[in-house]
Amino acid sequence: MLFWLIAEIIKILIVFAGLLLSAAYLTLLERKIAARIQNRMGPMEAGFHGLLQPIADGIKLFFKEDIIPTEANKFLFILAPIIVVIPALSTFAVIPFGAPVKILGHIVPLQITDVNIGVLFILALTSLGVYGVVIGGWASNSKYSLLGGIRTAAQMVSYEIPLVLSIIGVIMIAGDLSLSKIVSEQSHIWFVVYQPVGFIIYLIASTAEMNRVPFDIGEAEGELVAGFHTEYSSMEFAFYFIGEYAQMVVNSAVIVTLFLGGWQGPLLPSFVWFIIKVFFVILIYLWLRWTYPRLRYDELMDFGWKFLLPLALANIIVTGFIMIILKG
Amino acid sequence: MEALFYIFSFIAIFSALMVISMKNPLTSALYLILCFFAFSGFYVMLDMQFLAVMQILVYAGAIMVLVVLVIMILNISKIKRVETDFHQKFIGILISLIIFVEIIFYIINGSQKKSTGIFTGAVIKKIGNTQIIGEFLFTKYTLSFEIASVLLFVAIIGAYIFAKKKF
Structure with a gap:
């Protein structure tokens, strides 16, 4: 019992520290990749090739003056960035990040908790992310923030539907909602082979859920200053960024678990494979961001409702038919 | 488990009270979400994980988002004056009396039953x-x-x- 408790706490600490650290260093990775795509050098001053840049940024944001607009609702203004971060961090609780290891005669699964509704747990927590943005936009009491908040809410509600429907194909093939079972079902072949359409829909819809560039109409710098976080400064502003990048790590981890075989792989230890795959998916997200221009508002809604949603529904029907034909 | 039950009950009752006593509609909406979370805690304790997640996914994740959006678009940041008339009070008192009698009835007649x-x-x-x-x-x-x-x-x-x- 005591061993189990200690192992659990250590796992939680590792996941928490790992997520926060990777969220911080993703800012550097993003700037470096943006620089590479635009033929620049990126941050070079702090440390070797800018390796200390995230730490410098963190210290700077921490010591900045915290400005809260006088007309703002103070309680909700401070609460909103926290609501963004918490669901993003707690989603990782159900993701298996390595094969079970044996320590002191006990078998410890490298997953904080293996609930039998893992996939639904992830979907429920991602659906809460919208509150942080909406409440932040409303509580700032500024036109730009409110417009950004409303736009983002409409966008996130629309793209959540294809996101949920794209996973159903995977659940149908695996026959289980528990993530550790879904990973073990993929020991022979990754689900991305059976579900290429579902994979692509999930990739696009999750980019929209995170408000990243082809879909970032909520913070569109050109028209809304910075959208829902226009009025934010200091650590609250930093929290929005931690939330966004932690969400990116979590979404990559979900994609790896559902479509790319989780921690499974030859030769290297399992958690190394997991990290390599997550890194690969994050690179796809970054590449998407610096390749495509922002969509117009009506184009974005049309794309979600008239293209992604029917495609996701068709994917479910086709998957069902093929499964019945192969069975019978 | 008993302690968890009391913690969830406290959160549920407290947040339900805050929903009706808050002046700011958006804060009320947020307390209602907290109430849903307490409910889903009850469902987990009753081994109904599916219902627990659906409670959050459907109510907190979808329906309350629409409520919050409507509050934001209508721009009702504060309720200025609450008007009550005789009919409202009468119906309110009647409903709370019925619920009170029901609760008393359940407490008297309730006993642990084996699952069938x-x-x-x-x-x-x-x-x-x-x-x-x-x-x-x-x-x-x-x-x-x-x-x-x-x-x-x-x-x-x-x-x-x-x-x-x-x-």
């Missing part, structure tokens, strides 16, 4: 209640499931027609 049927706690833990609910919906209760889905479909088309109509 083949789905005992151990069986549910083994196969997971999502699978059981799915099986029931597509075998025993197919008709009601289909009726519900047709109703929802009609509602979607109705909403579309109302939104499309130009006056």
Whole structure:
């Protein structure tokens, strides 16, 4: 019992520290990749090739003056960035990040908790992310923030539907909602082979859920200053960024678990494979961001409702038919 | 487990009280979400993980987002004056009296009952209640499931027609 408790706490600490650290260093990775795509050098001053840049940024944001607009609702203004971060961090609780290891005669699964509704747990927590943005936009009491908040809410509600429907194909093939079972079902072949359409829909819809560039109409710098976080400064502003990048790590981890075989792989230890795959998916997200221009508002809604949603529904029907034909 | 029950009950009752006593509608909405979370805690304690997640996914994740959006768009940042009339008070007192009598009735007559049927706690833990609910919906209760889905479909088309109509 005591061993189990200690192992659990250590796992939680590792996941928490790992997520926060990777969220911080993703800012550097993003700037470096943006620089590479635009033929620049990126941050070079702090440390070797800018390796200390995230730490410098963190210290700077921490010591900045915290400005809260006088007309703002103070309680909700401070609460909103926290609501963004918490669901993003707690989603990782159900993701298996390595094969079970044996320590002191006990078998410890490298997953904080293996609930039998893992996939639904992830979907429920991602659906809460919208509150942080909406409440932040409303509580700032500024036109730009409110417009950004409303736009983002409409966008996130629309793209959540294809996101949920794209996973159903995977659940149908695996026959289980528990993530550790879904990973073990993929020991022979990754689900991305059976579900290429579902994979692509999930990739696009999750980019929209995170408000990243082809879909970032909520913070569109050109028209809304910075959208829902226009009025934010200091650590609250930093929290929005931690939330966004932690969400990116979590979404990559979900994609790896559902479509790319989780921690499974030859030769290297399992958690190394997991990290390599997550890194690969994050690179796809970054590449998407610096390749495509922002969509117009009506184009974005049309794309979600008239293209992604029917495609996701068709994917479910086709998957069902093929499964019945192969069975019978 | 007993302690958890009291913690969740406290959160549920406290947040439900805050929903009706807050002046700012958006804060009320947020307290209602907290109330939903307390409910889903109860469901987890009763081994109904599926219901617990659905509570958050449907109510907190979808319905309350619409409520919050409406509050934001209508721009009602503060309720200035609450008007009450005799009818409201009468109906309110009547409903709370009925609920109070019901609670007393349950407390007097309630006793622990053994679960009936083949789905005992151990069986549910083994196969997971999502699978059981799915099986029931597509075998025993197919008709009601289909009726519900047709109703929802009609509602979607109705909403579309109302939104499309130009006056």
